[in-house]
Amino acid sequence: MERSADTEKPSIHHVMEDFIRRYEHASLPHAAFYAIDYSQRQYLLVSQSCGLVMGYRREEMIEGGLGLLLDIYQRDDFRVYNQKVFPVNMQLLRAALPEERQNMIFNYNFRVVGKDGALTAVCQRGQYLTTPEGLPVYSYGLLQHQAERASIHTVRHSVERWGGIGDVFMNEVLHRQLYFPYEEDRxxxxxxxxxxxxxxxxxxxxxxxxxxxxxxxxxxxxxxxxxxxxxxxxxxxxxxxxxxxxxx
Incomplete structure (x- = not known):
């Protein structure tokens, strides 16, 4: 298997293939796969179904990169992500052993602003490839459209660690928190x-x-x-x- 010198882990292409195989047989309507290169601030992969999930075509996301994502990210949800969600993710990654990080799954929901100004709710379920110190180099995962949550002002964040013995897989919840972008909702x-x-x-x-x-x-x-x-x-x-x- 190809190795990356930067991450000392399998290449992003191999782990993304494994991730897609894990979910390709699941019944996941309105779902899209993605992979991000943080160093280049670019999407390496966005599946064609992205338009159904986020309201923006695959070509638009790849061309716009993370800059486009930041432009369309609902600003209050992004504030929660930037101040609450991401710091917790980084803390857990740095605390984990390198071999444990590949089994950690990070979940949270957020809203994006469509071209017509309407909000679209998205749930992201993803993983990271990191440096040996735990700094993210790539992220990859699954985006799901959540029509019923577009008007709900909460951000659900959870982190799981998957593992198993033989054919039996179990997940351990490492973190679970509900955040309120608007204090009055709390x-x-x-x-x-x-x-x-x-x-x-x-x-x-x-x-x-x-x-x-x-x-x-x-x-x-x-x-x-x-x-x-x-x-x-x-x-x-x-x-x-x-x-x-x-x-x-």
């Missing part, structure tokens, strides 16, 4: 605060629904929303968050 609504108050008092969803004269399913949805907004994983953490921040 604030709990008045109704959510009311539900949280009763949660902290130890009442069940059914009991809270009866007290507030709303459906039990509505209480469940409020709880899910609060977990996302606060970055907590369960009710115990949510209650601790509420107490620690003086919400209740």
């Amino acid at each position: 604030m709990l609504t008045q109704r959510e605060r009311e539900v949280l108050k009763w949660i902290c008092e130890g009442f069940s969803s059914k009991q809270i629904a009866a007290k507030l004269h709303i459906a039990e399913n509505t209480v469940v949805n409020h709880r899910k929303s609060m977990l996302q907004k606060t970055g907590t994983l369960n009710v115990a953490q949510l209650v601790a968050f509420a107490v620690r921040n003086g919400i209740v």
